[in-house]
Amino acid sequence: MPLTRRDFLILLGMGSALGATGGLGMGYLLLGSDSSNASELPTPTANATLVARLKTAERPPVVKRSGWSARDVNYKEADEENGLYSLTNPEGWREYEEQLRAVYNTIVIHHSSMYEDDDVSTMQAIQDLHMDSRGWADIGYHFGIGKNGVVYEGRSVQVRGTHTEGHNTGTLGICLLGNFEEEIPTIAQVNSAHEMVNWLALRLRITHLAAHRDFNSITQCPGKNLYPLLDQMASQALLKRGTDGYLVSPEQIVTPECCSE
Numbered sequence: 001m002p003l004t005r006r007d008f009l010i011l012l013g014m015g016s017a018l019g020a021t022g023g024l025g026m027g028y029l030l031l032g033s034d035s036s037n038a039s040e041l042p043t044p045t046a047n048a049t050l051v052a053r054l055k056t057a058e059r060p061p062v063v064k065r066s067g068w069s070a071r072d073v074n075y076k077e078a079d080e081e082n083g084l085y086s087l088t089n090p091e092g093w094r095e096y097e098e099q100l101r102a103v104y105n106t107i108v109i110h111h112s113s114m115y116e117d118d119d120v121s122t123m124q125a126i127q128d129l130h131m132d133s134r135g136w137a138d139i140g141y142h143f144g145i146g147k148n149g150v151v152y153e154g155r156s157v158q159v160r161g162t163h164t165e166g167h168n169t170g171t172l173g174i175c176l177l178g179n180f181e182e183e184i185p186t187i188a189q190v191n192s193a194h195e196m197v198n199w200l201a202l203r204l205r206i207t208h209l210a211a212h213r214d215f216n217s218i219t220q221c222p223g224k225n226l227y228p229l230l231d232q233m234a235s236q237a238l239l240k241r242g243t244d245g246y247l248v249s250p251e252q253i254v255t256p257e258c259c260s261e
């Protein structure tokens with residue numbers, strides 16, 4: 001079930017606007033539950049219910065790259081993702097050859113910080129920034145989520161992202177469009193994020209959900225108005241919160257042929 005307006009305001013710490021007590025510190029809140037359950041920890045029964053619901057969750061509709069006129073990938077010319085990944089070119093464009101279920105462990109939530117006239121122009125502007133200024137071969141995020149909850153396909157999930165410095169291998173980047181240091185994400189946006197997290201977590205065997213700033217403390221991303229919602233985003237998908245699920249990048253543990261036993 002999607003978040004109600006009541007759940008949403010409580011999660012934002014604005015429960016007093018509804019006459020409710022408590023706020024961000026109230027702990028686990030069952031998705032779509034009555035607020036009387038708000039302070040209860042999940043029970044095995046609740047977990048079983050959640051698991052059953054998650055298993056039947058359908059992927060929200062995703063606007064493909066062509067739907068927002070994405071540019072073509074250009075790893076042959078990009079400064080920072082130059083050429084295909086290999087042991088001698090570890091920063092290169094990496095198309096995962098493994099089963100994706102064996103690759104991904106953590107979903108990382110971002111905000112775009114910028115917002116143009118609409119979602120589509122914002123997706124395009126992010127891609128331009130990432131390709132033309134950052135030197136990446138494509139937009140860095142795997143998905144964008146617009147103001148009305150529309151999900152946009154970013155970089156292929158078959159390819160390593162460029163969204164969390166030093167922690168891109170095995171992390172899936174989802175970016176909510178907007179600057180949540182200054183504004184508040186919409187309910188539709190947060191509900192779509194929940195749906196995508198649910199679906200991806202189950203299909204890709206994700207174990208953890210983290211904020212960008214959990215990995216890179218130098219950034220405010222995803223902003224102070226989105227960050228407090230991530231505990232709920234993780235718990236409703238039965239994910240652990242934080243960076244502990246991140247595994248050492250496979251390229252760092254591969255033993256070159258020269259040196260193997």
Ligand SMILES: [Zn+2]
Nearest residue numbers: 110111212221
């Ligand atoms: Zn970020």
